[in-house]
Amino acid sequence: MALEHNRDRHDPAIARHLADRITRTNKRPIRLMEVCGTHTVSIFRSGIRSLLPDTVSLLSGPGCPVCVTAQKEIDAFIKLTREPDTMVATFGDLIRVPGSGSSLQREKADGADVRIVYSTFDALALARQHPDKRVVFLGVGFETTAPTVAAAILAASQEGLKNFFVISAHKIVPPALTALATGKINIDGFLLPGHVSVIIGVDAYRPFFKAHQVPCVVAGFEPTDLLQGIAMLVDQIEAGAPALENAYARAVTDAGNVKAVEVMQQVFEVADADWRGIGTIASSGLAIREAYAAFDALNAFDITMQPVPEPKGCACGEILTGVKIPPQCPLYKTVCNPMAPVGPCMVSSEGTCAAYYRYHSTNKI
Template structure:
């Protein structure tokens, strides 16, 4: 079955058919991980778990960009907000993430100039409109948003906006799969992220798949998309045919978006990165190239990233790697809630804890 048209993936009959097929053919106990935070929310909102047989366990992975941002990076963002004559521009879900002793929201309440923007180019506009202030954009995200950040840096370079800079805390997905496969949890298959795959394409996962032969399917976001992808993973496992497949063909191609990748690669170079819950992953980050060093906030502000401990009792790191579910965290729904979050998994709209808090028990 190939889902292409909008009436297909919204058709409840198709969803029922896919759920019945999964139940019919699934025999082996398996653990599949959805890597994307949007998938996590879609799975909960759609009640997908309640449609699956007991043989299938779904684990939520490190697909929330804010959630995998290291604690030391959050502290660096907060330190930037305290810089004089500086405007910190950020996407909204980052503003409430707790640092070691504060948050961007608290700094804003105390008088810091922290502004929520809806695109990187909004931050460029701030620099243009405030020539007497330094504007720094907090670049957090995966390959989905990195090209737009790169394009903004190129635009600022062309305009000679010497008061604009970016902290690149970007991370890349394929190398994270390596770390997850080598981790303490056995993962029998991956639901690969749809938005990221639109940019990098199916072929970007080929080196990982060829090395590990773990079943992989790029998934869309509608209920039938997700059930279709899970059915494909079950087929691969039950019939011993591991493969790298694309169930989101209406948006994802083998090559991805070459123009977006070219812009990203023109500004960024591969670098090591620290992931909350996973640790250092070689060549899994994006650093600003020397040609654009004038727009690298790490150099402009001489940012020193110092290791800091995770919040005491917070299991966010273990949740991001599938080792625990939110109800297994001692802070969940006791001292940690969306109104008073302790860790980033409860803050972001794509965070696993936030999804559990909102939807768990409603399926």
């Protein structure tokens, strides 16, 4: 049963009841993966791990869009800052992610025109305000942000703007679930992302569920939402009855936001994409369609994405796939920390390493 009322989502008694239900129901070790970076942070911040029995392990998946952005894509972003008469617009989480030899923050300090924006339409406004500059928005994110990027490209096309561009490194979630389900570790159930599911709907996961029969529950972000999702997964696993369920019905429907998906599909087409830590996943990315090629930074600039190795010693890739947890990385809290990050998992506000670093002293790991 989904938690429909605000009072329920903030009721400590309901949270205790759900935690007791999980402990009472669970009889064997199980591994659950939250696929959303916001879930990871919420789980740590609310101390949910401390409420769970030792038999329930929570693994953090590749739900942080900055973290799964491939190293070659980060390097391409940095190269764009060195182009003449060019302004790069980006969300703040990307600014400190290390590339192979620099970062957007370092390039900005050296004089590059790098602007932090809060929406794609802020970048579009910069293009209007600076007609003498080529404005490039760094398109990173899942299905949550891709429709807004698509809408900005449509607006630029309708206005006839010639100086607005997007480099698309967008990823889509359902194909990644297949890679995780067939990966190196056994995952007993998935806590599916709430924000992404608002856009794509529960139906988008049905092909994956039909193929793999792994318990799946869409969950919200309040502590009781998360406990509800975990309890539903435990119930499925203990009953041997895998299902695709929605514990976030107040925001997520079967069909999702049809208009947002239509806008996204109008501008983008599905393409193969490289995910940090996973590699190339077929049909898991979004490329700008030929009809809007004039706004594709890969066409407008001489930028090629060459494969590059991950930072030496960094375990971000294994952390993103649940193979390791941050304390198992040799760099964690030694040379890698929020002030001097080596990998993106320590940079992003949704990064698993950043969450462990901030909350580990008050949570059961």
